[in-house]
Amino acid sequence: MESVLFETGRYFMLMGKVFRRPENHRVYYRQLTKELVLLGLNSVWIVVVISVFIGAVITLQTAYNTENPIYPTYLIGLGCRDTIILEFSSTVVALILAGKVGSSITSEIGTMRVTEQIDAIEMMGVNSAAFLIMPKIVATVLFNPFLTLISIAVGILGGWIAGVSAGVVTSADFIYGIQYEFIPYYVVYSLIKTVFFAFIISSVAAYKGYYVKGGSLEVGRASTVAVVINSVLILAVNVVLTQLMLS
Amino acid sequence: MITVKNLSKSFGKKRVLENISVTFRPGVTNLIIGSSGSGKTVLLKSIVGLHQIDEGEIWYGDDFFNIMGFKERRDIRKRMGMLFQGSALFDSLTVEDNVRFPMDMFSRMTLREKTNRVNFCLERVNIHNANRLLPSELSGGMKKRVAIARAIALNPDYLFCDEPNSGLDPLTAIVIDELIMELTKDFNMTTIVNTHDMNSVMETGEKVVFICNGKIEWEGSKSTILDSDNRLLNDFVFANSLAKRVKGH
Numbered sequence: 361m362e363s364v365l366f367e368t369g370r371y372f373m374l375m376g377k378v379f380r381r382p383e384n385h386r387v388y389y390r391q392l393t394k395e396l397v398l399l400g401l402n403s404v405w406i407v408v409v410i411s412v413f414i415g416a417v418i419t420l421q422t423a424y425n426t427e428n429p430i431y432p433t434y435l436i437g438l439g440c441r442d443t444i445i446l447e448f449s450s451t452v453v454a455l456i457l458a459g460k461v462g463s464s465i466t467s468e469i470g471t472m473r474v475t476e477q478i479d480a481i482e483m484m485g486v487n488s489a490a491f492l493i494m495p496k497i498v499a500t501v502l503f504n505p506f507l508t509l510i511s512i513a514v515g516i517l518g519g520w521i522a523g524v525s526a527g528v529v530t531s532a533d534f535i536y537g538i539q540y541e542f543i544p545y546y547v548v549y550s551l552i553k554t555v556f557f558a559f560i561i562s563s564v565a566a567y568k569g570y571y572v573k574g575g576s577l578e579v580g581r582a583s584t585v586a587v588v589i590n591s592v593l594i595l596a597v598n599v600v601l602t603q604l605m606l607s
Numbered sequence: 608m609i610t611v612k613n614l615s616k617s618f619g620k621k622r623v624l625e626n627i628s629v630t631f632r633p634g635v636t637n638l639i640i641g642s643s644g645s646g647k648t649v650l651l652k653s654i655v656g657l658h659q660i661d662e663g664e665i666w667y668g669d670d671f672f673n674i675m676g677f678k679e680r681r682d683i684r685k686r687m688g689m690l691f692q693g694s695a696l697f698d699s700l701t702v703e704d705n706v707r708f709p710m711d712m713f714s715r716m717t718l719r720e721k722t723n724r725v726n727f728c729l730e731r732v733n734i735h736n737a738n739r740l741l742p743s744e745l746s747g748g749m750k751k752r753v754a755i756a757r758a759i760a761l762n763p764d765y766l767f768c769d770e771p772n773s774g775l776d777p778l779t780a781i782v783i784d785e786l787i788m789e790l791t792k793d794f795n796m797t798t799i800v801n802t803h804d805m806n807s808v809m810e811t812g813e814k815v816v817f818i819c820n821g822k823i824e825w826e827g828s829k830s831t832i833l834d835s836d837n838r839l840l841n842d843f844v845f846a847n848s849l850a851k852r853v854k855g856h
């Protein structure tokens with residue numbers, strides 16, 4: 361308990377150090393574009409692949425669970441759409457990124473810590489926390505909403521392909537279903553969740569890396585711990601946000 | 608000029624530095640010597656503020672370093688260069704970008720001026736045709752030299768070197784030692800070098816501070832070090848049998 365309080369306090373103090381005025385805007389901007397590519401663009405493929413398959417599975421599951429003549433088949437499209445928008449493309453994608461992006465942030469910053477690179481940055485009079493962490497947080501917060509949108513689009517596409525090729529729904533019914541009583545606010549809800557998740561993933565991962573002590577073994581351990589903490593936080597915050605925004 | 612007064616530092620229960628008081632003058636190479644684990648790195652890092660100290664005062668000229676806030680420290684740090692024991696080059700940047708990093712951060716030079724300065728610094732440490740290489744593609748000694756180039760990029764007033772020539776061959780080690788001495792004289796820097804290499808001591812030790820178990824045991828220079836009758840110092844200096852035999856005669 362004491363250590364939870366200590367870590368939480370230190371986390372918020374680190375965030376206070378991260379969000380300071382940069383020493384040199386040009387250099388920070390360059391870091392940001394680098395991180396957008398590294399943490400954002402490089403995650404597109406995994407989001408696409410996973411979304412296609414999950415979209416397909418959701419569609420097939422919905423179809424087999426509603427194999428009853430009284431349900432119109434367009435419900436399959438509708439079910440696929442809402443599951444993907446409400447939960448999959450924000451929460452599940454966040455969990456996946458907590459693994460991919462989070463662990464890469466922790467190991468990068470952690471390695472810089474144990475090889476004294478962070479000390480070297482501090483020695484130059486640069487705020488190492490801001491220099492290393494701020495661009496990563498900003499990059500994920502800016503880019504992850506696009507990943508969510510991509511995931512929604514590709515997920516529904518995967519559902520359509522699977523549904524039509526398995527013959528459980530006609531193309532016309534599926535498309536009618538995904539348009540039926542569409543609530544745009546759900547997308548907004550999903551994107552807002554994504555922004556929160558993005559901030560959590562990158563800041564917690566960076567925090568864990570920034571305070572590593574020891575060597576490469578500890579860096580690896582810190583990455584694992586960061587992924588676990590992030591996953592739990594994402595699921596917990598998901599409950600809170602859902603209650604706040606959908607009730 | 609750097610003045611340290613009554614500095615003490617512990618990690619948990621472990622006392623690493625005890626009541627260290629010493630002055631480092633500009634224009635001379637100040638050496639901190641001592642065996643492995645004696646507290647050299649911790650002392651150096653305490654002086655530059657990377658370790659929080661428990662007691663004592665650190666003065667840079669007339670500036671009281673301990674009580675400075677982040678902004679004031681930053682202004683002093685811009686005038687410091689430091690070479691870390693493990694080089695601490697940025698893995699993701701090329702040699703050139705590593706050396707240019709402090710200039711990118713703080714100077715208003717044009718790209719061309721920066722590039723010239725980078726090349727000048729790299730030449731001073733004898734690194735040629737390596738601008739585009741990554742640190743992972745360098746040997747340990749080359750990393751050290753690039754790190755020195757980075758440390759002197761902004762013409763610092765204070766230079767700190769943690770074991771600048773450990774892991775180097777004797778020839779390169781001498782080149783590095785001479786380089787540090789030369790730079791110190793040329794720019795009238797206050798230079799502090801950690802080492803446990805007796806060759807370096809005899810080569811560059813204009814001022815030598817010997818620490819053992821976190822305490823200053825002896826202070827002097829290369830010209831007096833061989834005649835000392837401090838037993839701990841003699842054990843350190845005459846650790847190898849050849850030197851012992853020389854002393855015997």
Ligand SMILES: Nc1ncnc2c1ncn2[C@@H]1O[C@H](COP(=O)(O)OP(=O)(O)OP(=O)(O)O)[C@@H](O)[C@H]1O
Pocket residue numbers: 618623641642643644645646647648649650692803
């Ligand atoms: N961050 C730390 N936490 C706890 N103990 C430390 C820490 N850093 C150093 N020490 C301890 O302080 C003592 C002095 O270490 P230091 O690194 O200063 O030695 P050194 O004189 O530089 O040795 P070497 O010549 O091997 O580099 C050692 O006993 C070490 O275990």
Ligand SMILES: [Mg+2]
Pocket residue numbers: 647648649692769
């Ligand atoms: Mg050391």
